[in-house]
Amino acid sequence: MFDTRRRFLAAFAAVGAAGVLTSHGLRGQSRPSGRPPSGPPADPDASPDNSEVLPAKSPTKAILEENEKDIKKNIEKLYQLATDLKAEVEKTDSSQVLSLALLKKADEIEKLAHDIKTRAKG
Numbered sequence: 001m002f003d004t005r006r007r008f009l010a011a012f013a014a015v016g017a018a019g020v021l022t023s024h025g026l027r028g029q030s031r032p033s034g035r036p037p038s039g040p041p042a043d044p045d046a047s048p049d050n051s052e053v054l055p056a057k058s059p060t061k062a063i064l065e066e067n068e069k070d071i072k073k074n075i076e077k078l079y080q081l082a083t084d085l086k087a088e089v090e091k092t093d094s095s096q097v098l099s100l101a102l103l104k105k106a107d108e109i110e111k112l113a114h115d116i117k118t119r120a121k122g
Contacts, residue, residue, distance in 0.1 A: 074112055077112060085105045089102065
């Protein structure tokens with residue numbers, strides 16, 4: 001019984017050692033992990049056209065500007081909804097009855113505030 005275990009463990013160790021040695025042997029043949037080679041060098045005699053020099057807006061900056069506009073628009077809407085909700089609460093007796101419209105407006109305010117928070121985080 002111990003003999004078969006020993007043989008199994010010896011074979012397992014041999015396979016593991018072979019795997020380690022093989023991986024180290026192949027490591028020398030792998031590509032170096034650095035920057036890939038760049039394209040051909042630019043011609044120093046060529047003068048760039050001024051119309052092509054102006055960089056376009058990066059997509060990331062455009063997305064951020066769009067998010068900022070959406071956030072400002074949503075904040076205005078949130079302020080209006082909160083003002084409407086306050087006026088509605090003041091004119092109803094909420095200690096007796098809570099209207100369904102009041103709850104829907106509060107839920108809409110909550111969703112809008114959550115949307116603003118997520119957009120602000122990025």
